[in-house]
């Protein structure tokens with residue numbers, strides 16, 4: 001297993017002319033708890049939706065335990081152990 005459970009590299013997500021995620025880098029180690037903070041419209045929900053397969057990034061990479069993953073749905077992410085609890 002790699003150093004990180006989940007890693008995002010240079011993830012970009014746009015909605016039409018709006019750039020919601022502008023080259024996001026994120027690294028999560030086993031046992032860590034992260035707080036995602038930012039003003040309204042900062043991209044917090046979009047980030048969660050990208051890591052749970054609701055939205056697909058325009059570019060960039062997601063790695064799970066060092067392996068590149070592509071998520072097309074919340075079913076895909078749930079199978080890999082990634083879920084949002086609302």
Ligand SMILES: Nc1ncnc2c1ncn2[C@@H]1O[C@H](COP(=O)(O)OP(=O)(O)O)[C@@H](O)[C@H]1O
Pocket residue numbers: 015018019020038039040041042043044045046047
């Ligand atoms: N489905 C969508 N269609 C168009 N624009 C969106 C959509 N989701 C988010 N956005 C836009 O992306 C930006 C980030 O939104 P969001 O991730 O919801 O921010 P936060 O959760 O931090 O308030 C905002 O400008 C928002 O209007």
Ligand SMILES: [Mg+2]
Pocket residue numbers: 044045046
């Ligand atoms: Mg939000």
